[in-house]
Amino acid sequence: MGLGRESSKRAGSKRAGSKRTGRASAAIGVLLLLAGCMTSGRATYQTSGIDQWLTTENADAVVNAMAAKGMIPATIDCRFADTAPGQLAYVSKFTWKRAPANTRYHWEIGDPTYLASKEVKANRIGLRRVFAKVVRDPASGQKVGCSIWAS
Known part of the structure; x- marks a missing residue:
């Protein structure tokens, strides 16, 4: 039972992390577009x-x-x-x-x-x-x- 909660926490964490990664990627994309290197x-x-x-x-x-x-x-x-x-x-x-x-x-x-x-x-x-x-x-x-x- 303890393992089940732990893995569901990790799965939720991965989903939240992917949202943050997506937002960070979008922000970096905007900066690259603005700075245009x-x-x-x-x-x-x-x-x-x-x-x-x-x-x-x-x-x-x-x-x-x-x-x-x-x-x-x-x-x-x-x-x-x-x-x-x-x-x-x-x-x-x-x-x-x-x-x-x-x-x-x-x-x-x-x-x-x-x-x-x-x-x-x-x-x-x-x-x-x-x-x-x-x-x-x-x-x-x-x-x-x-x-x-x-x-």
């Missing part, structure tokens, strides 16, 4: 579409989704979305790589002075710059930079 020859990953530029809010969501899959930014590209006076808006896009064990990282986008201050803070906590880019808008002469720091 594709592999390149160098074992880095690009967000869906080669020309997909992300606002800061979208970039934060993509970075968090990729981190949940064990990925970290390998490179970052940046540009101006709006160069109207007082309306500086930047966009970025990333390539991805598998996160080595115990790796911490931080990324930023902004004017070169802002990035210099972030460089100092990153160095204080043991992060070193692993990728950086500066872009100049030919019309306005303004510059925007983007950097990734990692341990």
